[in-house]
Amino acid sequence: MLTVKTLYATDPEAAKRYDTAELREKFHVPAMFAEGEIRLTYTHYDRMIVGGAVPAGKELTLDAVAECGTDTWLARREAGILNIGETGSVAVGGETYELANGDVLYIGMGAGPVTFSGAGRFYIVSTPAHQTYQTTLARPADANEVKLGSAETSNDRTIYQFIHENGVKSCQLVMGYTKLHGGSVWNTMPAHTHDRRMEAYLYYDVAEGQCVFHFMGQPQETRHLVMHSEEIVMSPPWSIHSGAGTGSYTFCWAMAGDNMAFTDMDMIPVEELK
Numbered sequence: 001m002l003t004v005k006t007l008y009a010t011d012p013e014a015a016k017r018y019d020t021a022e023l024r025e026k027f028h029v030p031a032m033f034a035e036g037e038i039r040l041t042y043t044h045y046d047r048m049i050v051g052g053a054v055p056a057g058k059e060l061t062l063d064a065v066a067e068c069g070t071d072t073w074l075a076r077r078e079a080g081i082l083n084i085g086e087t088g089s090v091a092v093g094g095e096t097y098e099l100a101n102g103d104v105l106y107i108g109m110g111a112g113p114v115t116f117s118g119a120g121r122f123y124i125v126s127t128p129a130h131q132t133y134q135t136t137l138a139r140p141a142d143a144n145e146v147k148l149g150s151a152e153t154s155n156d157r158t159i160y161q162f163i164h165e166n167g168v169k170s171c172q173l174v175m176g177y178t179k180l181h182g183g184s185v186w187n188t189m190p191a192h193t194h195d196r197r198m199e200a201y202l203y204y205d206v207a208e209g210q211c212v213f214h215f216m217g218q219p220q221e222t223r224h225l226v227m228h229s230e231e232i233v234m235s236p237p238w239s240i241h242s243g244a245g246t247g248s249y250t251f252c253w254a255m256a257g258d259n260m261a262f263t264d265m266d267m268i269p270v271e272e273l274k
């Protein structure tokens with residue numbers, strides 16, 4: 001079963017006036033992971049699609065998506081698939097890839113239908129593409145590791161870059177995840193923006209009874225959204241994206257836009273945030 005929602009983009013002047021419910025309606029993407037289903041959100045942020053496939057022991061095939069207006073969803077798109085569950089398989093282009101927890105499969109443009117099976121919980125991110133790059137399975141050992149933060153500032157964490165300039169090649173998708181280390185709860189503080197790229201965060205491995213306060217908005221107009229495990233939040237290009245958990249967690253970040261330079265960020269000094 002496939003369900004697709006559409007999420008339109010919001011400008012910063014409108015966002016200033018949103019109350020909690022409107023803010024959540026416009027930026028928060030909940031409930032994309034449902035057993036036996038593929039659920040997608042077609043966003044108007046660089047036309048990034050985000051969603052989940054949970055085959056729960058059966059087979060789920062993702063082929064045409066009406067919102068894309070093409071015969072198959074990847075006809076003019078590329079995708080990154082992250083498994084946040086137990087081991088499962090992704091079959092595409094006549095090959096079957098086994099994804100353990102934390103593995104990422106890049107799928108190039110024109111690969112055709114994609115079939116999910118096994119015990120995986122697959123996070124799907126897809127962006128428009130205009131050239132085919134090699135479909136590639138990357139495991140955590142293949143990722144580029146960047147250690148950031150420290151225990152003193154409660155943000156000791158490791159960034160794992162999978163699909164990026166110096167890793168698995170893509171047209172525009174940049175994707176990986178960040179793990180917080182014991183006792184650290186803050187991600188991406190000091191915060192940054194990058195108006196040339198949008199970003200989506202999927203928070204997961206948030207323990208039962210815990211949550212993450214995700215901060216967004218222009219640097220002098222910040223707002224927060226309370227995030228539970230396996231929930232997605234869209235970060236418009238004009239917004240900061242940072243979070244503080246009531247416990248530790250992991251989050252997957254994915255970006256699309258004008259460049260793929262991970263370190264191209266406009267840093268906001270903490271004393272300038274409002």
Ligand SMILES: O=C[C@H](O)[C@@H](O)CC(=O)C(=O)O
Nearest residue numbers: 157159178187188241253262
């Ligand atoms: O533009 C890059 C993204 O915001 C994230 O990769 C940041 C992040 O994972 C972190 O600081 O922990």
Ligand SMILES: [Zn+2]
Nearest residue numbers: 192194199241
């Ligand atoms: Zn960012």
